[in-house]
Each structure stands twice: as C-alpha cells, then as structure tokens.
Amino acid sequence: MQSTVMTTFSIVSISLLLLIGAAMYLRFSAAAREEITQSALKLIEQSGENLEDYLVSMRRISDAVYYNVIKENDFAGQNKDIQRGMNLLYEANRDNLRSIAVYGRYGSLVAAEPIASQKEDPNVTQQEWYQQAVNEMENMHFSTPHVQNLFDDGSLRYYWVISLSRVVEITNNGDSQSGVLLVDMDYSSISRMMNKMNVMNNGTYYYLCDSSGKIIYHPRQAQISRGICSENNTTAAGYKDGIYDEVFEGNRRKVIVNTISYTGWKLVGVIPYETFNHGMENMRYFVIMFMLLTGMMLGCINRVVSVRISSPILRLNESVRAYEAGEKPQIYIGGSEEIRHLGYSIQKSYEQIELLMKNIVMEQNERRKSELDALQSQINPHFLYNTLESITWMIEGERNDEAVFMISQLAKLFRISLSKGHTIICIRDELQHAECYMNIQKVRYRNTFSIVFDVEEQVYDYCTVKLILQPILENAINYGIAGMDDGGEIKVTGKKKDGNIILSVEDNGMGMPAEEAGLILTDSNRVHKHGSGVGLINVNSRIQILFGKEYGLTVVSEPDEGTCVSICIPAVPYTEENRKILETGSPFARDDINMKVQEIHHEK
Numbered sequence: 001m002q003s004t005v006m007t008t009f010s011i012v013s014i015s016l017l018l019l020i021g022a023a024m025y026l027r028f029s030a031a032a033r034e035e036i037t038q039s040a041l042k043l044i045e046q047s048g049e050n051l052e053d054y055l056v057s058m059r060r061i062s063d064a065v066y067y068n069v070i071k072e073n074d075f076a077g078q079n080k081d082i083q084r085g086m087n088l089l090y091e092a093n094r095d096n097l098r099s100i101a102v103y104g105r106y107g108s109l110v111a112a113e114p115i116a117s118q119k120e121d122p123n124v125t126q127q128e129w130y131q132q133a134v135n136e137m138e139n140m141h142f143s144t145p146h147v148q149n150l151f152d153d154g155s156l157r158y159y160w161v162i163s164l165s166r167v168v169e170i171t172n173n174g175d176s177q178s179g180v181l182l183v184d185m186d187y188s189s190i191s192r193m194m195n196k197m198n199v200m201n202n203g204t205y206y207y208l209c210d211s212s213g214k215i216i217y218h219p220r221q222a223q224i225s226r227g228i229c230s231e232n233n234t235t236a237a238g239y240k241d242g243i244y245d246e247v248f249e250g251n252r253r254k255v256i257v258n259t260i261s262y263t264g265w266k267l268v269g270v271i272p273y274e275t276f277n278h279g280m281e282n283m284r285y286f287v288i289m290f291m292l293l294t295g296m297m298l299g300c301i302n303r304v305v306s307v308r309i310s311s312p313i314l315r316l317n318e319s320v321r322a323y324e325a326g327e328k329p330q331i332y333i334g335g336s337e338e339i340r341h342l343g344y345s346i347q348k349s350y351e352q353i354e355l356l357m358k359n360i361v362m363e364q365n366e367r368r369k370s371e372l373d374a375l376q377s378q379i380n381p382h383f384l385y386n387t388l389e390s391i392t393w394m395i396e397g398e399r400n401d402e403a404v405f406m407i408s409q410l411a412k413l414f415r416i417s418l419s420k421g422h423t424i425i426c427i428r429d430e431l432q433h434a435e436c437y438m439n440i441q442k443v444r445y446r447n448t449f450s451i452v453f454d455v456e457e458q459v460y461d462y463c464t465v466k467l468i469l470q471p472i473l474e475n476a477i478n479y480g481i482a483g484m485d486d487g488g489e490i491k492v493t494g495k496k497k498d499g500n501i502i503l504s505v506e507d508n509g510m511g512m513p514a515e516e517a518g519l520i521l522t523d524s525n526r527v528h529k530h531g532s533g534v535g536l537i538n539v540n541s542r543i544q545i546l547f548g549k550e551y552g553l554t555v556v557s558e559p560d561e562g563t564c565v566s567i568c569i570p571a572v573p574y575t576e577e578n579r580k581i582l583e584t585g586s587p588f589a590r591d592d593i594n595m596k597v598q599e600i601h602h603e604k
Contacts, residue, residue: 013298021291028287033276037243040204040269041256047197047206048258048267054096054189055262058164059140061093062183065100066168070181075110076173086113098148098161098184102170103130105177110170112151122150129163133180137167142263144214145187160187162216191217203275211264213237236268383474390444406443409436419466424546424582426574427494427501428460434469434492441477449481449488455503456495463572463582464501465546468539472505472553472565475536480509480563500551501571506564517557536565543569546582 069085086100090113101112107124124130132141143163161184170179190208194217197206207218213234215221223229232248232255239257246255256269387410394403416433419425431453438451473490481488487508494503521540540553547570557563572578 010299010302013302014295017291017294017298021287024290025287029276036204036271036276037254037256040271041243043197044206044256044258044267044269047193048260050193051190051208051265051267052261054193055142055260057093058096058183058185059262061089061097061100062140062164062166062181064089065183066166066181070102070168070170074171074174079111082111083113086111090114096186096189098159098186099151099182100184101150101182102168103180103182104170105179110179118151119149124150129165129182130180133165133167137178140164140166140262142210142265144210144216148184160191161185162187162190194219204269204271206267206269207231207233208260209233209237209266209268211237211266216265233268237266239266386444387440402443406440409439412436413440417467422579422583423466424463424574424579425466426460427455427462427464427503430464430466430469431455431460431492431494433467434473437470438473438490441473445477445482448484449477449490452489452491454491454493459494459496459501459571461574462496462501462569463574463578464503464569465539465542468543468567469503469505471535471539472567475565476505476507476509476563480507480511482509484509496571499571501567501569503567503569504564506562508562511557511559511561511563513559514557517555517563520555521553539567543567 069082073082090097090100102110103124104110109118129143145160145162147158148161164183166181168179168181169176198219205219208216215233218224220229224231241257241259244255252273254271258267260267391403391406413436416429476490490507492505520536536553543552551568554566
C-alpha cells in the first residue's frame with residue numbers, strides 16, 4: 001500500500017512540476033523578449049528624435065544662409081557682407097559643420113566658409129549631392145556619408161561629411177540665376193549618436209540607412225564594405241515603422257524600424273534571437289533549481305505522507321491482534337480487520353469520550369469560576385476595610401469634612417463598580433472610578449504622592465472593560481511608590497491612535513528589571529508582595545476575552561526609573577447596542593464590532 005501511494009503521488013507530483021516549470025519558463029521568456037524588444041524600441045524612438053532635432057538644426061542653418069545671407073545680398077557688390085554672414089553662421093555651428101559653399105549655375109565656386117582654396121578642377125556637377133539638388137529643385141537633399149574632396153586646408157586630413165544641398169537663387173549685378181547651396185555636416189556627430197546606441201554588447205545593434213537602403217552608419221561598416229559580412233539593409237529600407245520578425249542568412253531576428261522625418265532615413269534595430277536566449281540563461285537556471293528543490297521537497301512530503309497513511313494501518317492490525325490476545329492496547333480505527341473488533345473500539349471510545357467530557361466540564365467550571373472571581377472581586381477586601389477604618393478615625397477625630405469626602409468617593413467607587421451588572425462601561429466612568437480610588441488612597445497615604453490625569457476628551461465616549469485602571473493604579477502604589485517618603489508621582493494618560501484607545505499608568509517609583517516586567521503578564525504563579533486586586537493578568541485576560549488577543553496590556557519598566565503599564569483596546573463608540581454586543585462575548589459579536597469600527601474609520 002505504501003509503495004502504491006508513493007508511486008501515485010510521485011507521478012502526479014512530477015507531472016504537475018513539469019507543467020508548472022514549463023509554464024513558468026514560457027511566461028518568463030515571453031516577458032523577457034517583450035521587455036528587451038520594448039527597451040530597444042524606446043531607445044530607437046528616443047535616438048530618432050535626437051537625430052531629427054540634429055537634422056532640423058542643419059536645415060535651419062541652410063535656411064539662415066539662404067534667406068538671411070544669399071537672398072538679401074548681391075554677389076557683385078556685397079560679397080564681403082555675404083562672406084561675413086556665412087562666417088558668423090559657420091562659427092556659431094562649427095562643432096557640427098565642416099563647410100558652407102555656394103556654387104553657380106555651371107558648378108563654379110561663388111563663396112565658401114571657412115575660407116580655403118578649392119582643389120584643382122573638382123568636377124562638382126558630377127557629384128551626387130549636386131545632381132540631387134538640380135534634379136529635384138524644390139527639396140533639400142541629404143547625401144550618404146562621403147569624404148569631403150572640395151577644399152584643401154593644408155592639413156592633409158580627410159573628413160567624412162553628410163552633404164545637405166538645395167537649389168538657391170543668386171543675385172549678381174541685379175540678375176537672378178540659379179545656384180546650389182552646400183552645407184557639409186560633420187559625420188562624426190551622427191556617428192557619436194549611433195555609437196552611444198551600440199554600447200551594449202549583448203548581440204543587439206542599430207544602424208542607419210537612407211530610403212533606398214544605402215548605409216549611412218553601421219557598427220560593422222568596415223566589415224560590410226570589405227565583404228566580410230552583410231546586412232539586410234535594402235529590405236529594411238522598404239519596411240514601414242514597426243517591429244518585424246525576419247530570417248536573414250539562416251538566423252532568426254527581430255527588426256525594429258523607425259523613419260527619420262525630413263530625410264526618409266531608416267533607423268533600424270536588430271535583435272538576434274540568440275540575445276533572448278542569452279538573457280534567459282539565468283531564468284533557465286532558476287527554473288531548473290526551482291524544479292529540483294521543489295522535487296526534493298515533494299519527495300520528502302511524499303515519503304512522510306505515505307508513511308503516515310500506511311503506518312496507522314499496520315499498527316491497527318498489530319493492536320487488534322494484541323487486543324484479541326487479551327491485552328488492552330489503544331485501538332486504531334481503519335481498515336477492514338477493525339470492523340470485526342468494532343465493539344471493542346466503540347467501548348474504548350465511549351470510555352475516552354466520557355473521560356474527556358468530565359475534563360471539559362471541569363475546565364469550563366474552573367474557567368467560569370475564574371471569570372466570575374475576576375468580575376466580582378474588583379475591590380480588595382483589605383482596601384475596603386482600611387478605607388472604612390480611615391473614615392472611622394476621621395469621625396472620631398471630628399474631621400467630618402474629610403470623612404464626608406471619603407464616604408462620597410467610596411459611594412461613587414461602588415456605584416461604578418456595580419454599574420448595574422454591566423461589564424462594558426464608557427471610559428468616562430472608568431476614569432471617574434480611578435479618580436475616586438486615587439482620592440481615597442491619597443488620604444490614606446497622607447498625600448505622599450501626586451496623581452495627574454491627562455486624557456484626551458475625545459476618548460471619553462468609547463467602550464472599555466470596567467475596572468481595569470484600579471488594579472494597575474494599586475500596583476503603582478504598592479510596588480512603585482509605597483516605599484518612597486515623598487515625591488511619588490503617578491500619571492494617567494489616554495489618547496486615540498490608529499483606531500485604538502491607549503490608556504497608560506506611569507509612575508516614577510522603584511521599577512523593576514526588564515526580565516521581571518516581561519513575566520508579569522505571563523507568569524500567574526508569581527507571589528505578589530501586597531496583593532493587587534484582580535491583578536494585571538486577570539485584567540489582560542478580560543480585555544483579550546472581549547476584544548481579542550491583539551489587545552491587552554504592555555508593561556515597560558527600568559530599575560529606579562519607574563514603570564509604565566499601557567492598555568490597548570479598540571476604539572468602539574459607547575452605545576447601548578455596542579455594549580450589548582460586546583457583553584455577549586461571542587466571536588461573532590466581536591466581528592460585528594470590528595466591522596462597525598472599520599466603517600467608522602473609513603467614513604472619517
């Protein structure tokens with residue numbers, strides 16, 4: 001039977017484990033692919049905006065040269081003004097420019113900046129940028145990167161540029177003729193932008209091409225030009241903006257395309273599927289380790305469950321045989337053989353049930369008796385005896401005013417203690433009871449201590465278990481300040497915090513070590529020096545019986561520093577309905593009160 005249970009459980013566990021592992025891996029891999037793709041898309045969109053801003057700034061430079069310099073001046077008489085205007089624009093943007101030049105109708109150089117000598121007989125009219133401008137006169141044209149070969153600045157250096165060309169109207173001696181304005185942008189600016197995109201060495205790369213597929217920038221441009229590797233740039237140039245799946249040279253990859261405005265250039269991101277697999281290596285290891293650990297745990301659970309299922313059956317068989325032999329072992333229920341001995345098992349069960357019922361009745365009686373004592377024995381008989389004796393001494397000493405005061409305080413004390421048999425009273429009455437008690441004690445102790453009540457008025461009309469402050473105050477007197485000649489101080493505070501009511505009694509008496517303070521509410525066998533009424537344990541128990549285990553007392557004390565006992569109860573408004581619900585003492589009643597408290601807090 002044990003092997004059958006283990007086999008069945010193992011097959012089910014392994015099957016579920018494989019399904020969960022596969023589902024986790026597929027889910028995480030899909031999420032990882034989507035995250036990588038979206039990250040690349042955001043990078044392309046941001047970089048595309050940067051490129052567009054850069055190209056717009058170049059267009060603005062071209063417009064400024066044309067409309068503010070060339071069109072406003074005559075080349076015959078205002079050549080210096082034209083040269084000065086071009087120089088200002090060049091100097092203001094020299095970080096992004098290599099040259100600005102104006103060519104006449106037949107390719108002759110009219111003006112240039114910076115001033116440099118033109119190379120011998122450069123055939124300007126045959127260059128691509130010039131032909132694009134002439135063939136499509138209404139547009140601006142951006143060329144692919146090329147080495148600038150027009151001017152000789154004496155440094156013998158060659159610069160890669162992207163030429164922005166357009167047809168312009170040139171005025172010479174009042175006659176208008178067409179020409180070509182050339183603005184050579186420094187290719188390194190675009191190269192730097194693209195290099196920043198390709199800093200991640202995870203297989204993903206980005207390149208730039210024009211609308212016909214000619215590569216403007218590629219991280220492997222040198223290898224492509226030498227034929228070492230190739231790129232699917234012609235196909236990518238025909239894609240619209242978006243994300244595509246393609247297979248190039250037998251490799252699957254995702255291609256992200258974004259068109260650069262004004263130019264028709266395509267910013268392309270390529271994510272090989274190997275990049276996704278590389279990013280999932282850690283996830284694969286995690287899933288494998290998760291499955292191994294879960295499998296080991298399930299194996300242990302399988303073993304424990306199978307043993308727990310089969311062992312009682314084996315023991316039941318042995319106990320039945322022993323019982324038949326005349327012994328009196330405990331009979332286990334289960335299996336077919338026990339049925340033949342059902343009478344013996346029932347007899348034993350009846351005996352056990354009867355014993356358990358007796359124990360339960362005894363425990364319930366003891367608990368009810370303890371609760372009754374805690375509710376009825378609120379006033380220490382010694383306290384009542386000493387108070388009456390003090391009143392007698394006052395009357396004999398003709399201190400009638402003090403005797404009247406003591407009697408009135410004692411009467412209020414009894415009135416609140418009885419509370420018409422109610423267990424739940426409002427905090428206002430509980431504080432009045434505590435004040436009456438402390439007024440009596442101050443007379444008895446000849447005002448050797450002071451008492452201060454600092455309670456927020458907003459807490460007066462909330463519910464509390466009656467007579468919970470008096471035992472704490474009695475402890476503060478007996479254990480805290482009774483041995484002090486004078487200067488004893490007791491402070492009672494109350495406030496509402498986080499939906500709870502916090503009442504605290506703090507004294508500046510002898511205090512106690514933290515270890516002893518921690519045992520006050522847990523060790524019911526401690527011997528008290530002077531007796532403390534129902535005691536702090538009973539107070540704590542009564543609060544928790546009515547409100548739940550999360551409420552009750554907290555004791556904080558330090559030797560020679562004093563003791564602070566705090567009471568935490570829920571902020572339940574005092575109404576006759578709430579009082580009746582709490583005094584039923586059932587868990588359902590506490591749930592009703594908690595729901596009402598939550599509704600009140602939500603409304604506030």
